[in-house]
Amino acid sequence: MRYVTSYPRPVSSPTSRPTGLTERRKAATQLDIARAAAELFAERGPDATTAEEIARRAGVALRTFYRYFRSKQDAVGPLLAGGGDRWRALLAEAGAATDGPALDLGAVLADAVRESLTPADATAGEALEVTRGMLRAAHEDAALRAVWYRVNQESEERLVPVLAGLAGDGADPLDVRLAAAAATDAIRIAVETWAASDAPAEGPGSPADLAEDTLRQLTGGLRLLGA
Amino acid sequence: MRYVTSYPRPVSSPTSRPTGLTERRKAATQLDIARAAAELFAERGPDATTAEEIARRAGVALRTFYRYFRSKQDAVGPLLAGGGDRWRALLAEAGAATDGPALDLGAVLADAVRESLTPADATAGEALEVTRGMLRAAHEDAALRAVWYRVNQESEERLVPVLAGLAGDGADPLDVRLAAAAATDAIRIAVETWAASDAPAEGPGSPADLAEDTLRQLTGGLRLLGA
DNA sequence: TGCACTGATGGCAATCTGTGCCATCTGGGC
């Protein structure tokens, strides 16, 4: 464990479409591992699951597992981070569409949040339910909570450059940072609140519904949004 | 690692004063280990430090080390969490002093933040510098970052009941939650920003100075504070 | 003060984690 020479790729941040067969296989393998880990974690909890078992269920060697993920807990990262990735992609799109400093950043944020938290299809709905399951399991398991913390922090960090792009060059880096933190927290708290309830993924009490309120409250005083 | 039967005590949350000799010794031991870990982490980084070495420098057996901390990185937790603990204590005091629903929650928060981030003595100043060192080391070490995430999240969770007490019974739990998140983020970002700079612990660019701004921006839109 | 009890610590063994290294296999380009 002494010196780290090379790390596995980040658990998310889809910057390019998989093109060749090899690329697609690798993406599939990562997802296989992530699903295997999520299943086992949900069944017995992360502590009672070994990396070896995850690898076996995913159909890869232990060594390969560690080429994809730096740790056992990391393996569920892609599932938990998926929503955030989609959200950031939406934001970046919105920025590209309305290219110009004249866009209403607050409105763009709110739209992207609503859209990314409203399940577009069955797959998206399942993803939310998986998240709910992991968060409930996390209530009992510190290691799993740690993964959730990490995913959210990384989501916040990756949001910074996106927001900086939307806000333009004149923006104070600290203000951008605050906006990223506020928006990330708004989503996090909305999702956590929903996960703790029995509300469905759509309608009153849904993540999208709750986030509308949390986002407004947390971003209401931000200089970056013109407060 | 299979089944976890009992965990070490939380790394912080001083709810009672150490009374007997045993209690005081345990507190001292925990601090000895934390300091030893911080020294070694700062010297060579967490990856190049073994738990064995931390234990040896702290003068305890490896087995004892793991009775105090769940992992190697966790060992620095008490040092990182100290500031938050002090801050929450200040808040609770303020609430007890001004007992009544008539207090200006925003002002109380701001006062407590300023006071807890302004080093009262040499020890407090050193604590901030240690934090800076750890945050810089965390830049290179994912596990150390995870500790920082955890410390902040736990600080936020512990803040919730304190704020609920200050806000009174009528407060919406979600609003309280948002206030806790906003305040915690304000402090976190202020400290992180300071740690990344070369600013001294007092004056312009100090944590207290930065936090004044971050707190105002993040709490400016909160319903709990009357926005 | 002296005894019994409870909890803290050390030491040891065993399991699991995470990484370096090398052999083999496979898609992709020429």
Next chain:
DNA sequence: GCCCAGATGGCACAGATTGCCATCAGTGCA
């Protein structure tokens, strides 16, 4: 069809964690 770069598997090993048991030191009580 041949060659190369990258992906995977297998193996060994240092280090991380934890269960278990023996010992020792405060604490409470007679």
